[in-house]
Amino acid sequence: MDKSPSPGVLDMPQEAPLIQDPKSLVDSYPVVPITVDCVIFGFDENELKVLLIRSDLEVFEGKWSLLGDVVHDTEELDEAAYRVLRQRTGMEDVFLEQVKTFGSPNRHPGGRVVTVAYCSLLNVLHHQLKILDNELHWHAVNQLCDMAFDHKDIIDECYSWLQKRIQEHPLAFNLLPEKFSLRQLQNLYEAILGVSLDRRNFRKKFFSMDFLIDIEEYEEDVPHRPGKLYKFNFEKYEQNKRKWFGIDF
Amino acid sequence: MDKSPSPGVLDMPQEAPLIQDPKSLVDSYPVVPITVDCVIFGFDENELKVLLIRSDLEVFEGKWSLLGDVVHDTEELDEAAYRVLRQRTGMEDVFLEQVKTFGSPNRHPGGRVVTVAYCSLLNVLHHQLKILDNELHWHAVNQLCDMAFDHKDIIDECYSWLQKRIQEHPLAFNLLPEKFSLRQLQNLYEAILGVSLDRRNFRKKFFSMDFLIDIEEYEEDVPHRPGKLYKFNFEKYEQNKRKWFGIDF
DNA sequence: GCAAAAGTGTTGTCCTTACACCCATGC
DNA sequence: GCATGGGTGTAAGGACAACACTTTTGC
Structure with missing residues (x-):
């Protein structure tokens, strides 16, 4: 119920005074961690799959989770998503696109975390998983259950996005062998x-x-x-x- | 160049130990302020317009800026966007949709601020502007210049989004009188x-x-x-x- | 009566759909 | 030789693009 302007200021000509110190303005803002989550679709055995790991939070024990990580201080959002993909799968040169940002205050049990969902498509066979920690695995998109966080919602959004996108752009070819x-x-x-x-x-x-x-x-x-x-x-x-x-x- | 897990932990069966305290995990993450920016399109005199205010930062003196504000602690992102719209224009019951998140580390001169862009369409005449601070004004989309921050990029993205969207959904009717x-x-x-x-x-x-x-x-x-x-x-x-x-x- | 924009139909082209039979291979 | 899926053509219907003249109103 407030408007945004006006810490460190100083009177000025017209109506509202200009803010001279953007840094102290930004310092007054509430802050939250930002993460990226990658929804990596693959295609194998005539099924659309998505790449998941076991959550490493005890509250989500046994549940599956998207590949994600915190965005570093000086990192672009896109870069962070590419980094996650590289670190978790060993892959580079993969199509990757921002889909939607999820920021419900209670989506993370450890406090508010805003996450930017990225969608990526890759070919299960061509891109062998090089790193297999946390039981990294392909899961059939039609048989997901027990996801950690709001990751089911994120996957659903990305899946709809994919269905639409694949009819406008030949993304599908990223999922197939050469x-x-x-x-x-x-x-x-x-x-x-x-x-x-x-x-x-x-x-x-x-x-x-x-x-x-x-x-x-x-x-x-x-x-x-x-x-x-x-x-x-x-x-x-x-x-x-x-x-x-x-x-x- | 690191992987995400493992502050406050405790050894456990299989490979990686589970994290028992999500709160201390999240507390260890770097944090940034989140804002929303509203790209509000209107149609008047046969021109597509967008609603802008004068930036209240001295470094952007004279430049135009989108309507935006910080996302409050317990507020949904969507809610924040609706709040901005309400506070700045006095309007409720308007179509509003998340378009894209912008998070370049240097997009804000006061330090990193991640912003979620929302797009809204409303009818210039029907929705009289009730609040006119910061020279709130409609600007022809084809004659923008000198925008503060990366707001020109944000508008460009939203404009492309609108062009595409209006061919799939009858959003246009939100821009016209009844x-x-x-x-x-x-x-x-x-x-x-x-x-x-x-x-x-x-x-x-x-x-x-x-x-x-x-x-x-x-x-x-x-x-x-x-x-x-x-x-x-x-x-x-x-x-x-x-x-x-x-x-x- | 003239200027200005509203209203109205037809035709050809192209794209989409529905549909059935023969072919090459492994076993 | 049989089972399996690969490969092919056509006809009908629907959507889209191009195009010109008459009507109504204000002045």
Whole structure:
């Protein structure tokens, strides 16, 4: 019920005096710790997975938790998220995007902690987990329970974000191996969106986009006719970024 | 370059010991102030506007700034944003949504301050500004300059967010008076999206959605044939929320 | 009667959907 | 040779884009 201005001041021309010392202003603000939490999606065995560790808080004993850490003093928020990802999985060069900030006063049992959720997609097989502390594990997104903190809410938000995002940008390719079959691609879309799609139309759609490179290789060791393998043409996609218009609600 | 766990602990079965006192863990974290900033868009004289005040910091003398304030100790982030809006404009019952969090270490001259940007849309005429301190004013979005802090970046992000959002959800109606002509609606879309649209197709589009209520009234005091006025059927829209699918990039 | 903007339909194109049969491989 | 999934084409319907003339009002 107050307005923000006016510690260390000094009268000035017009109406309100200007604040000369921003530092003492900021020092008067209440403070809280800021963390980042990474929701890292992967795809394996035709299921969308998310990377979790066991919480190391006793109050959450046995519950699963997102990968997160405090943001350091001089660190960008994005940097902090990349650092967590690197430290926990050993991976670099991964797509990572801010999704939403969660700051309920009681979301952390140790006092208020505001967390910025980042979402990341990576390929379970290509990116072997290099560090396995706290039982770092992939969990099927559809079978989550007993999460620590508000991490279930965070995952739900990120999952919705992903469903939407993957229809506007070809993020899905970050979840697949470098070479993939169209069936794998379709399985991925079906898993993420929770729908089933017509195989022929799906192919037409992707071929007409013209972002797939036919590498003239085939699946091996499959008990049926092997499918062709493709790579995604990231370069071409970057050039043709969509000029987007269409009112549609 | 460290991992997060392990102040006040005590050895335990398996590998890592569990933390029994979350409070002392959180107390060990570095802390920063959290603020919210509101990017309040309005529409007037066929221009998209944003609500700004003069910065009250001397280092930003003469520059414009978003409406913002510190988040109180026991306050939800959303609540804080609504409070700012209420205190600065006198308005309640306005659409408000979290857009993105900005936390560069040097974005505030008084020390690190992390801010959560919220976006709000309201109707310039309907919602008269009740409080006019710090030269609270509407500014054309296309003519911003000399903003304090990183507020120009924040507005840019929110503007992009709005352009996208308004094509998926009928947010635009929050910017118009209760009764509006189709021309007003089209002007609004053209202003926000920065394109010009075919009048007949625009009408067809909106009539076919069937969310406009014909109230059998007409414009008055216009020097040409008066247009029909409509209301937006928020209720019907809520019921028919879009089931959305279409890969499209 | 003139200026200014409202109102109105049709057509072609493209995109989306639905749908069924043959093919290549492993066993 | 059979089971499994890969690969392919077409037709109908719906959405979108382009486009010009008549109507109503104030002055």
